[in-house]
Amino acid sequence: MIPMFDYYKNKHEVVSSDMIKPGLEAVNRALRMLNNPHLAQFVCHVAGTNGKGSTITMLERICQEHQLTTATFMSPCIEDVHDQIKINGHPITTEQMDLAFLEVKKAGISGLLTDFELLTVIAFTIIREANVDLAIIESGMGGRFDSTNSVEPLVSIIPSIALEHTNYLGNTLASIAFHKAGIIKQNSVALIGTVPEEAHKVIVVEAAKKQAQLLEMTKDFHVNGEGYFEDGQLCYTQLKRSMLGAHQGANMALAIRAFHAMATTLQIQPEEQKIRHAVATSFLAGRFEKIARHVYMDGAHNPASAKKLRQTIEEQFPQAKICFIVGMLKDKDVNGVLRELEQVSEQFVFVAIEQQQTRQMPIEQLLKISQARQKSTAQNVVEVVNRMRDDCIVIVTGSLYLLATWRKSLLEQLK
Template identity: 35%
Template structure:
């Protein structure tokens, strides 16, 4: 099987949609000889911040000398971004080979989704490459997510906010219940900045499962010392003078969760020095999250796609604009049709001078008219552009050198823009 044939087969599984449940994964793992049991793992869920936290955790472990598998989703440009070892993407020939082997164990009684088969591929690849530890990002929810067949050393839930309500429920408590499904009996769980009913239900489940809890601002904390600078205080370790390479005040919370997750796992065989923590956080890369890809005018790409993430994005952009008097914000905005368009744009409205409405090349994308209705005339300079390339080009014609262009609202849109900037092709399925 060739790589192109393998990815065509994998993308063809999109027709099965999203099916939450573990029956397929358990059957797959059984037929594959349980590769998920042959690798130590750390499991990270949450509404926002789980991918960044996974990337930081992997970077710290790699700096400590471990051979680290990292499984994340979605990819931005290349399918192989999802499965990496020490930041190197899985080779094309291995994707082809593993796809063939996965096909061979399927039968009429086992019809996996794209995400299930991709997750199985990651487990096989990491087990056969003998990684020291795999860092796994939850795809959707937690309780019935395909990654939730592992027994990790420790797990984390970064944040809880309304998103994917069609699958996870319409309240923060119901979403917290689903996210808490990754908590295993006796396995430590790290909690980020979570409050209210979401926190209450997570604590209930952790107590029922005798899972030790490490919560931000109760069991570990950070002392901010400037942009990207902080110190960490946990139960058993304190690390001073840390620098996080990822932009945004919210990333310091994610960094603290990554350090706490490693601290929680250290009693189970992982050993990480303070120097490795410093080097990992200072060198971490995570594309498409407040990523500056051009200057004069600055172009930022951010995959924020729900109201909570939009508030975080607005805080960062507000600080950026305040530090550059006279600079304007031009937003290139596209979203999926099942997202909260009005809730997303509200915190950004006071900052945006002009907006270019566009859509990713996906059936799920909202139309520019959907987005225009969400704005309701509150941004007078509102332009329509049918595709990412034209939208970015139009934004650049409207921007002066000191201005800021921000592409946001969808990781799918961000992926298309990254592909344009790289001048390369784009994998057709990114969800």
């Protein structure tokens, strides 16, 4: 469920299915009926298991610092459907959504698409109308057969690969990589972060097949520590990131290298000071976000992202007592996530979200899976945080769809 999306569907009497149907035939047909809005601007396409949102955010800030106009399409939402599509960093308006739905209805697209396919078409329609310099598009699930893969990007980015959505993408790293590598297009540029060897082989083969220039982390460009980037031609030192965690250094490097790869086409000259300011001011809600004095929020929704969260906690709070507040969707690897987090804390509270009862793993089940010594359940996240925030560092974590609701409540009520 995409919050507020049904409101617009009902308002404009546009029908779409809530099923997941991988494949491009339906969305490509719909885009043709709208005169191909996805081809109206330069595009950067991003797919991968983790790091997509952070990489997109830093790349967008770098573009904005260079006075380029931008659009982003990302998943999931933070509050509702409006913030999944942003123009120059701002969520789209009700008027923009209404106009796009009117155009879609007039084109006769109602009933042809799934919810996410329809949202993708709406996003491209709004972005075309905004006439931006660069659209940065995040793949919804996988890549090869995801509805966003209708684009023809200047640059494709794959920050990381780990097991996810195995019911749809397969249960090996090679099969996951096959789907992610599908965003690489003919004669384009592709960037990859550090990925497992099994996945790396698949990506190399795909890039060669597409005659794409493949730029690899640690081989073609490098990042070290908090703020060192170089690619053989340029070198930036003492970069200061606002987004914490060593893994964010890798995402920063991908963003910087991708910007340089697109600069000529975008008719822009990269400036070091503007890049420095961009990485120092990048912000993404729910990525080790400081909510209050001792409260942080992070969307660690799979074992790989939980490992990154654990490492960030060890780096930032090596001596502190940690308490986790957790909520997870049913289809996530809960065992894998909890085993990572339990390495840095013995105290867990599993909290229910009324709006997500059908998708959330029951908190009683989470309690059974947890191996923590101190564990409990609760119904109200704000009450739990207020009770614990002076005792320890509170980390609110789990599936991003769940955190959206919690984030709003915490920001409104915590002082």
